[in-house]
Amino acid sequence: PQKIIIDTDPGQDDAVAILLALASPEEIEVLGITAVAGNVPLALTQRNARMICELAGRPDMRVFAGCDRPLGRDLVTAEHVHGKSGLDGPVLPEPQMPLQDQHAVDFIVQTLRAEPSGSVTLCPLGPLTNIAMAMEKAPDIIPRIRQIVLMGGAYFQVGNITPAAEFNIYVDPQAARIVFRSGAPLVVMPLDVTHKALVTAERNDRFRALGTRVGVAVAQMTEFFERFDKEKYGSLGAPLHDPCVTAWLIRPDLFSGRHINVEIETASELTMGMTVADWWRVTKRAPNALFMGDVDADGFFDLLTERLARL
Numbered sequence: 001p002q003k004i005i006i007d008t009d010p011g012q013d014d015a016v017a018i019l020l021a022l023a024s025p026e027e028i029e030v031l032g033i034t035a036v037a038g039n040v041p042l043a044l045t046q047r048n049a050r051m052i053c054e055l056a057g058r059p060d061m062r063v064f065a066g067c068d069r070p071l072g073r074d075l076v077t078a079e080h081v082h083g084k085s086g087l088d089g090p091v092l093p094e095p096q097m098p099l100q101d102q103h104a105v106d107f108i109v110q111t112l113r114a115e116p117s118g119s120v121t122l123c124p125l126g127p128l129t130n131i132a133m134a135m136e137k138a139p140d141i142i143p144r145i146r147q148i149v150l151m152g153g154a155y156f157q158v159g160n161i162t163p164a165a166e167f168n169i170y171v172d173p174q175a176a177r178i179v180f181r182s183g184a185p186l187v188v189m190p191l192d193v194t195h196k197a198l199v200t201a202e203r204n205d206r207f208r209a210l211g212t213r214v215g216v217a218v219a220q221m222t223e224f225f226e227r228f229d230k231e232k233y234g235s236l237g238a239p240l241h242d243p244c245v246t247a248w249l250i251r252p253d254l255f256s257g258r259h260i261n262v263e264i265e266t267a268s269e270l271t272m273g274m275t276v277a278d279w280w281r282v283t284k285r286a287p288n289a290l291f292m293g294d295v296d297a298d299g300f301f302d303l304l305t306e307r308l309a310r311l
């Protein structure tokens with residue numbers, strides 16, 4: 001299995017991404033989960049991460065708290081999408097499993113140094129603060145990263161938090177810039193892909209019909225944030241953003257994209273956090289990311305339903 005660290009700000013869709021990884025031990029070995037401030041403040045994201053591990057029957061998983069604010073800006077949160085707790089929808093018990101003492105950034109650095117070079121994949125599902133901090137603190141880890149598979153950015157689909165920017169990149173554009181310029185191999189799941197992975201009523205019914213605690217909780221989670229996306233985008237259902245990351249690790253054939261140059265806007269207030277993606281290769285800037293454009297949505301939901309049934 002591929003060794004990964006999930007860096008996350010749960011978030012209902014983060015939760016589903018984590019559940020998918022934990023349900024797939026043949027393909028994925030989760031070394032630890034690091035929480036970051038994003039959808040809601042850090043105190044809630046680290047708690048939510050532990051709640052999800054317990055829901056998955058994995059109280060042994062190690063969860064670390066990381067940065068509680070972006071590198072150079074005030075934190076922007078998204079309670080309007082995810083609810084006050086960040087995980088509104090199901091009623092889950094308060095987690096009993098401990099939060100690790102070590103800081104998430106130190107865990108990331110230590111793990112990349114301890115594991116064989118080129119063996120660990122980072123999977124950021126929120127603002128890139130923890131990852132950028134780790135790179136700044138210990139640049140020696142950068143060539144040791146196998147790849148970074150992240151949810152963030154937008155190109156044809158444009159922004160969801162400002163007209164130009166996607167939430168994860170917008171919250172900490174400075175961190176995103178560090179990561180996109182690091183030289184580490186990047187796989188990016190932008191809104192262009194995730195807005196094709198829509199939880200329709202029928203797909204949600206399949207989660208609920210699993211009849212398990214996990215299946216029902218996932219149905220309740222997606223239903224909660226669907227109310228926002230349906231009204232907002234008039235689409236058939238909510239985009240299931242973050243699970244695209246963990247699905248790609250299992251079934252990369254479900255996705256397609258282009259290896260292109262992607263730069264992050266960090267100066268203009270108007271377009272702050274925009275992912276300037278050279279989709280048509282109109283510059284000579286060197287490609288730094290496999291930027292996804294499409295997903296086989298039926299295949300993606302089949303995979304998700306089949307895996308969630310295992311928990």
Ligand code: BDR
Nearest residue numbers: 011013078125167168241
């Ligand atoms: C991203 O922002 C968050 O609200 C979601 O969890 C996802 O990671 C989508 O823009």
Ligand code: CA
Nearest residue numbers: 011014125126
């Ligand atoms: Ca997220």
